[in-house]
Amino acid sequence: MRATFYSARAVALVFCAVLLTASLLPSGESLAQEKPDRPPWAQKSKVGNAAPSQPVEADDSQDSASQRGRIRVNVNLVNVLVSVLDDHNRPAADLPREAFQLFEEGAEQKIEVFEPETQLPLDLALMIDSSLSAHKEITFEQEAAAHFIRQVLRKGDRLSVFAVDEEITQLAAFSDDVASLQAAVRRMPAGSGTSIYDAVLLGSRSLARRGEDRRRVIILVTDAGETTSRADFDAARKEAVRSGSLLYTIVVRPVKNESGRNTAGEHALATITDTMGGAMFFPDEVSELDGIFDRINRELRTQYRLGYYPEPRGAANTYRQIDVKVSGTYQVRHRKSYLTGPQ
Numbered sequence: 001m002r003a004t005f006y007s008a009r010a011v012a013l014v015f016c017a018v019l020l021t022a023s024l025l026p027s028g029e030s031l032a033q034e035k036p037d038r039p040p041w042a043q044k045s046k047v048g049n050a051a052p053s054q055p056v057e058a059d060d061s062q063d064s065a066s067q068r069g070r071i072r073v074n075v076n077l078v079n080v081l082v083s084v085l086d087d088h089n090r091p092a093a094d095l096p097r098e099a100f101q102l103f104e105e106g107a108e109q110k111i112e113v114f115e116p117e118t119q120l121p122l123d124l125a126l127m128i129d130s131s132l133s134a135h136k137e138i139t140f141e142q143e144a145a146a147h148f149i150r151q152v153l154r155k156g157d158r159l160s161v162f163a164v165d166e167e168i169t170q171l172a173a174f175s176d177d178v179a180s181l182q183a184a185v186r187r188m189p190a191g192s193g194t195s196i197y198d199a200v201l202l203g204s205r206s207l208a209r210r211g212e213d214r215r216r217v218i219i220l221v222t223d224a225g226e227t228t229s230r231a232d233f234d235a236a237r238k239e240a241v242r243s244g245s246l247l248y249t250i251v252v253r254p255v256k257n258e259s260g261r262n263t264a265g266e267h268a269l270a271t272i273t274d275t276m277g278g279a280m281f282f283p284d285e286v287s288e289l290d291g292i293f294d295r296i297n298r299e300l301r302t303q304y305r306l307g308y309y310p311e312p313r314g315a316a317n318t319y320r321q322i323d324v325k326v327s328g329t330y331q332v333r334h335r336k337s338y339l340t341g342p343q
Helices: 001-025 057-070 137-154 179-186 196-208 233-243 264-276 286-300
Strands: 078-085 099-104 107-109 111-116 121-128 158-164 168-175 217-224 245-251 278-281 302-306 319-326 332-335 337-339
Touching: 001 217, 078 099, 078 319, 099 302, 121 137, 121 196, 121 337, 137 217, 137 278, 137 286, 158 196, 168 179, 168 196, 179 286, 196 217, 196 233, 196 264, 217 233, 217 264, 217 286, 233 264, 233 337, 245 286, 278 286
Parallel strands: 121 158, 121 217, 217 245, 245 278
Antiparallel strands: 078 302, 078 332, 099 107, 099 319, 111 302, 158 168, 319 337
């Protein structure tokens, strides 16, 4: 009888303890959900009161959507500077957007940016061949270049002066100080070789370090007699394409007859210049330099800027071919390719 009483009393105490514990918990929540070591899917769902026994598909889809939202799509705007010349080699201004068609790898692209006369500031690398083969004309070249510096620089523009011989020497850093830049041109040292590929490569690299929102231009005055470069043609062209620079080449030929000079450098420069979207000039007399510099200046001030987002986008680190067509009888120059970045 006493044993039965104690047993009934123990059962009653246990029952009361359970009721007391349950009364302290929020309605519908279980003891199991208070264990911190339970996996997330075994915890109570935020919607409703029942604790699921397996992952909730709705939560999984939300996580996937969140992950997709965090994927960064790196689509870069490709800028193309376009020079359009009429039948008299004069810049053709005021053409409408509708006159232009832009293609990448044969696929027409939507032109997202159109500036009929771009105001992007210029960064110019003025590179002058100071080798002995061209040095007899160097004084006139220096004065023509000094005049060009004063003519071309406008607010926001920067120019740097390089001497090209067996070495590439930067005589003046990028600046808008006309007097100091002209002084650098006039103190051009005499050299004993011509490193054309090195000039293109190092000029392109120096410009690539400049801001993205600027136009990059190399102006190379040379006799084109490649003799001493450490870089080769492919390395120079790749660096030029990577930098997105324009190349204007002025070939001052000491000998007019092709049989009397090395033309390999000229042909290489013609290919690189065409790829970069610039122009090549062959003055018959050094006195023509002033007119050529003036033409380059006018062309730089009347360039069209086209911008597009490639569709489809090319694979990482690949060359993509660009073609721009303009309705009418015009000569059109622009860079022919660009190198995609990492993805």
